[in-house]
Amino acid sequence: MAILEILEYPDARLRTIAKPVTCFDQKLSNLIDDMFETMYDAPGIGLAATQVDEHIQLIVMDISEDKKDPRVFINPEVTVLEGDPEKMQEGCLSVPGFYEDVERIEHVLIKALDRDGKPFELEATGLLAVCIQHEMDHLNGKLFVDYLSALKRNRIKKKLEKAHRMRA
């Protein structure tokens, strides 16, 4: 297993559109394990393959307190069950140190494949619903900062660019 490098905003590779997974092989299984290790190490509650520069429709997530509920979503699709938007504070491993309110659909039906390629369905509300929408945005090249005002987004961009310059 390995801890992978997480791309950070405004890295252009975060704008890549992910392709569906077609091959459920050992390579995919290894990537899933590495993504869990990377997410738990951060620590985070969700990570999309896009964030580790792998442009396939794969998400790992664990919203439990004790890292006891690892979930894998491959080629996910979301259907709106109740359209009422819910405001929740979001963060992102690709936007470290920044947290802002974003409006998301509060009740969704998720259809996805598990790590063996077996289809499953899951009704989600609360944090799980918010998190799957956040992670599916990554697969479409979208970040939570895109929902903020240009002023807030640019402030975050400048601060992260400065941090990256200091690191280099």
Ligand code: QAP
């Ligand atoms: C997405 O985000 C999410 O800034 C997952 O310094 C977050 O795991 C969906 C993290 C909140 C819904 C609500 C962020 C870790 C982790 C940071 C994460 C940081 C260290 C973010």
Ligand code: CO
């Ligand atoms: Co994120």
